[in-house]
Amino acid sequence: MAIQVRGVGHVVLKVKSLERAVAFYRDVIGLKEVARFRGNMAFFSASGNHHDLAVLEVGEGAPVPAPAAVGLYHVALKIGDSLQELRAAKSHLEAHGVEIRLRDHKVSQSIYLTDPDGNGLELFVDADPAIWRSDPTTVAHSEPLAL
Secondary structure, eight states: OOOOOOOOOOEEEEESOHHHHHHIIIIISOOEEEEEETTTEEEEESSSSSOSEEEEEOOTTOOOOOTTSSSOOOEEEEEESSHHHHHHHHHHHHHTTOOOEEEEOSSEEEEEEEOTTOOEEEEEEEOOTHHHHHOGGGGGOOEEOOO
C-alpha cells in the first residue's frame, strides 16, 4: 500500500547569508519569523503553522547550482484568491526592486521571482477550482499574464 501524503509540511532552502535571507523573507515576502537555530537557521510561518519555510545558511562561498542542474525549481506560496491581491504583491515587489515575471496558468495566476540567493519562488492566487476539477489537464497551462 502506498503512503498517503496529506500535504507538504515545510520547505528548507539553503542560503549564503542568513541575515540577508531573513530580511528578504520577513520584510519583502512577509513571512513571520518564529525561531532561530544554532545561529545558521531561521524558521518562518505563513499561516499560523509552526513553520512553513526555513532557511539554512551555508556560507558566502557556497556554489550556486547550474540552471540545468537537478534540484528544486521553485517554491510556490499562495497569497490569496484574487487578482487584486496579486496586483498588490506585484507593486510591493517592484517597490523593493525585485525582478518579476507574470504567468497565467488558468488554474492560478502567478508572479515568479528569485530570492537573493537565486532560489525560485512563485507567489500565486488561485482561480476557480471548477476549472481544474472539470478538466485536470488545465494544470499544464502557462501563458503570459498582464496585470
